[in-house]
């Protein structure tokens with residue numbers, strides 16, 4: 001028998017497994033409950049909160065994709081963050097987390113910390129030496145990584161930080177939402193991977209879902225157990241949609257990566273831009289680490305505009321292709337203003353510490369033809385500077 005690649009197994013997840021009708025794609029099992037085979041003898045599934053055939057197929061596919069032992073599929077990416085924390089931590093445990101992580105993760109860390117459940121300490125993981133020294137002071141039970149970070153695309157050396165975490169006895173968790181297929185955290189020493197499935201994995205902006213993937217069976221079982229206990233598990237219908245999205249993940253990602261590179265090359269010297277944040281640029285401080293641990297640079301980029309918030313607003317008013325919306329990783333190109341959108345839950349001080357300014361725009365580069373994306377960006381960036389340079393008399 002041919003031993004197919006992991007990617008082929010993901011693309012074909014559940015294909016030709018329907019024994020009742022011979023359906024090629026797996027059917028959606030929406031039933032909330034399942035009959036017992038006989039008195040006292042449950043079948044593989046009994047109740048959809050604890051297990052469901054459609055969701056189980058997706059869990060197996062995501063575990064296969066990341067090279068883990070098993071995945072728990074939950075209702076949202078934040079559900080995945082919460083599930084991993086509650087499953088792995090005891091009261092009073094210390095968690096080291098990136099000072100510039102996703103705003104929703106920051107909020108749950110802050111709020112659980114404020115309630116006194118755990119102790120959360122922000123660390124700048126883009127400075128490997130400094131972060132290692134800080135971890136040795138903190139002795140965390142859990143090290144939380146998110147690389148590239150959101151929205152400034154800072155890079156963490158996952159291998160180096162995981163090694164320090166393990167030396168201190170910590171569990172290392174990586175949020176790999178930005179780089180499925182492109183970055184393989186388990187190969188770099190991480191123990192647990194979290195995804196907002198909402199993003200690239202589903203890829204069509206029509207599902208909100210999360211996943212926690214354990215490298216070991218012990219961790220995978222723990223997350224499944226707590227997922228059921230806390231009632232966080234995802235709906236079968238959403239899982240069915242995500243299975244469909246996964247089948248095109250690789251072709252979508254290839255196009256996202258190509259488009260992002262082409263876009264950055266075309267606009268990086270535009271006069272409206274003060275700074276381009278993109279790990280593919282050789283000038284990016286994390287470029288070499290990104291080359292070492294990623295198979296591409298992702299399709300997220302952020303621009304600091306010369307004219308600050310006014311320019312950001314003008315850009316957003318001028319663009320005809322970038323939808324002003326939160327989220328990322330869908331086929332369509334999006335623009336977000338982190339300070340007032342994705343990271344609005346952070347205090348102004350936390351935003352400042354993370355480098356989030358009012359003139360920063362974050363882009364999720366979609367899979368439309370690159371020439372159209374570039375044409376729209378150029379017109380919108382021109383609009384952002386043109387009015388900026390008008391004298392007040394002319395402008396009003």
Ligand SMILES: Cc1ncc(COP(=O)(O)O)c(C=O)c1O
Pocket residue numbers: 076077078079102104105146150175177178195196197198208209210327
């Ligand atoms: C990196 C990252 N992690 C987690 C989340 C939370 O995911 P969800 O919105 O699916 O709850 C997001 C959402 O934007 C994210 O960008």
